[in-house]
Amino acid sequence: MTKPDTHPAARIASLVALTKKHLLYPNNPIVNSATTEPVIWVDGRDHLLFCSNNLLGLSNHPDVKEAAIKALDRYGLGSGGSRQMAANIDVHRALEQRIAEYVGQEDAICFATGYMANVGTVPALMKVDFLEAIAKAHLGGKQPTREEMAGFDGWEIFSEELNHASLVDGVRLAKARVSRFGHKDTDQLSKLLEASGARSKFIISDGVFSMDGDIAPIPQLADLAEKNGALLMIDDAHGVGMLGPNGRGSLDHHGVSTSRVDLQMGTFTKAFGGIGGYVSGDRDLIDFLRITARSYIFSAPLPPAIAAGVAEAIDIADRESWRREKSLENAHYFRREVQALGYDTVGSEAHIVPTLIGNELAAGEVTKLLRHRGIIAPHARYPAVPLGRARIRFVMTCQHERQQIDYLLSCLAEVKKLLKF
Structure with a gap:
């Protein structure tokens, strides 16, 4: 049944449609493998995952x-x-x-x-x-x-x-x-x-x-x-x-x-x-x-x-202290290198390393471009962060290898050049 535009349900539907139109609605992929690993299977191919909270790789540990x-x-x-x-x-x-x-x-x-x-x-x-x-x-x-x-x-x-x-x-x-x-x-x-x-x-x-x-x-x-x-x-x-x-x-x-x-x-x-x-x-x-x-x-x-x-x-x-040590080493390396590319990491000190984009629409575009390159890294925007402070929130775990991080860095360099920010 069609509801009048002033009906709360119609207003909600209109707002959702507007959010999706401008690519602000979370387009989270349907994953066909464990989401606790650095490489996951999405849409028929491998993707690198840089947003998992399985920091020490213990979710799938045999013990x-x-x-x-x-x-x-x-x-x-x-x-x-x-x-x-x-x-x-x-x-x-x-x-x-x-x-x-x-x-x-x-x-x-x-x-x-x-x-x-x-x-x-x-x-x-x-x-x-x-x-x-x-x-x-x-x-x-x-x-x-x-x-x-x-x-x-x-x-x-x-x-x-x-x-x-x-x-x-x-x-x-x-x-x-x-x-x-x-x-x-x-x-x-x-x-x-x-x-x-x-x-x-x-x-x-x-x-x-x-x-x-x-x-x-x-x-x-x-x-x-x-x-x-x-x-x-x-x-x-x-x-x-x-x-x-x-x-x-x-x-x-x-x-x-x-x-x-x-x-x-x-x-x-x-x-x-x-x-x-x-x-x-x-x-x-x-x-x-x-x-x-x-x-x-x-x-x-x-x-x-x-x-x-x-x-x-x-x-x-x-x-097994090596697990947290490697996670923090990965974060230190990524933070240093991504700052060298001109990204602001918002004072990060730990395994969470955000890269500030600012504009919500631009952050959504970065997420999309990274996805095209086989990287899953959703952007954080309002209300998770203040308006105008949208960022890609990367999480470094002990399971990430240096070559995977280097590939991410090369993609971020491409994206920055492509979007001119």
């Missing part, structure tokens, strides 16, 4: 697959419910203990995805005032005030402007006062903290920024948290397993003790080649999240096979 297969045989495909009901399975708890040990925290809580970890954790922490009031009423016989029952009035969140979308959405769900500070601008953060009259302060930052590939100033963030009595949470999804002399992440990279960061979030999707997310910290904080994080309470956990495979992947990453 990881064997651990997952054994767990699949024992536990079946799904978990059968939430952790709060029937699905508190031993492999889930083993994975939590292993990742907590790996990052150097007392305990950890696992979620089905990293996104669920952030959107569940941030608003959950805001419930402490409300639950304190309820506890007083039920355990102490004191009727809570209206302000206490409101729950969130005493909190102010200080959020880095380039935080991942999952943190942004978690902050929105928290319904607290929010102050955003500029990218890596600890001077501005200091002023905001000093001016705040909030009873409880909460600083949140990525460890490695997913679109720029640079690293947060965690020592300064920890100093400010301690000075102002604030809770500090670092989203280290792109850092854990990759950075630091022991691969423990952005804290390890900076030499910051885990005791100075209250909560470390991470994922199993990047360095460990699986899926899922976790939050680690002091045991009491983690136990609090188990009874307050809605995305944990009201959702099924990771499939047991994934949990078992990820635990094995952590063990391999722990003993």
Whole structure:
């Protein structure tokens, strides 16, 4: 049935058509092979893949697959419910203990995805005032005030402007006062903290920024948290397993003790080649999240096979440091050479190496031209990055070989000359 142009569905259809017309709609290829390898099969031929997050090449590791297969045989495909009901399975708890040990925290809580970890954790922490009031009423016989029952009035969140979308959405769900500070601008953060009259302060930052590939100033963030009595949470999804002399992440990279960061979030999707997310910290904080994080309470956990495979992947990453070393060496080489071609890499320091294009239409054209040359490298544009800051976001893994990177560089040189930018 034809709908009038003013109908919401008709307006949505018109907007989608306009996006596709101008090549801004993601034209992601249908891949006929594993998307965790540097060479994938698309449209009947091999393509080089430079956007996989399988950083350490563990997704298809024989030992990881064997651990997952054994767990699949024992536990079946799904978990059968939430952790709060029937699905508190031993492999889930083993994975939590292993990742907590790996990052150097007392305990950890696992979620089905990293996104669920952030959107569940941030608003959950805001419930402490409300639950304190309820506890007083039920355990102490004191009727809570209206302000206490409101729950969130005493909190102010200080959020880095380039935080991942999952943190942004978690902050929105928290319904607290929010102050955003500029990218890596600890001077501005200091002023905001000093001016705040909030009873409880909460600083949140990525460890490695997913679109720029640079690293947060965690020592300064920890100093400010301690000075102002604030809770500090670092989203280290792109850092854990990759950075630091022991691969423990952005804290390890900076030499910051885990005791100075209250909560470390991470994922199993990047360095460990699986899926899922976790939050680690002091045991009491983690136990609090188990009874307050809605995305944990009201959702099924990771499939047991994934949990078992990820635990094995952590063990391999722990003993085979060459994997992260090669990934970072590849990134260093590519960053140096692509800068020599005249590309801006936006301050990248890690395995994520963006090349700034700027205009959204031009970035789409670059992706298309690279695809014609057998390279899969989608562009990142608004809302993933600010308008006018579109870029091709390259990810270097330990499986990329030097000749593959050199071919990419030659293609980027051709594209730059062809498009005259």
